[in-house]
Amino acid sequence: DFFNLNALASPVVVKVDFDIAMTLIANTLYKILAQKTKWFKNATPKTISRNFIDIKTTISIKGDIIKVKLGLKNYNPVIMEWVNSLEEIKIPWWENRTLVFDFE
Numbered sequence: 582d583f584f585n586l587n588a589l590a591s592p593v594v595v596k597v598d599f600d601i602a603m604t605l606i607a608n609t610l611y612k613i614l615a616q617k618t619k620w621f622k623n624a625t626p627k628t629i630s631r632n633f634i635d636i637k638t639t640i641s642i643k644g645d646i647i648k649v650k651l652g653l654k655n656y657n658p659v660i661m662e663w664v665n666s667l668e669e670i671k672i673p674w675w676e677n678r679t680l681v682f683d684f685e
Contacts, residue, residue, distance in 0.1 A: 618659055633660065647675065650683040657684055 611626035614633065621629060637652030651657065661684060670680040 618663065620659060645678045646681055647672070647678050648681045648683055650685065653685050660684075
């Protein structure tokens with residue numbers, strides 16, 4: 582499996598509990614992302630990571646706009662479809678700055 586519970590980062594018991602919790606949260610978030618993407622409903626977390634997360638990205642901040650420019654990837658059309666379905670994205674903890682996606 583992509584998230585292997587035997588490959589935890591620390592021998593400390595408290596840290597191990599935290600590592601297990603973070604592993605389970607990450608695994609669940611990948612599965613939720615897969616379910617929301619019509620072509621990847623049955624994909625594994627490793628496949629989702631490889632196709633959507635491991636992308637060359639440039640982030641620029643100009644005033645109140647944060648622009649995330651994604652590099653070329655085979656699955657950009659899937660990401661574009663998702664981005665185009667969203668309304669304007671305001672991030673409250675970034676002082677309501679707007680998040681914008683762009684593609685090479």
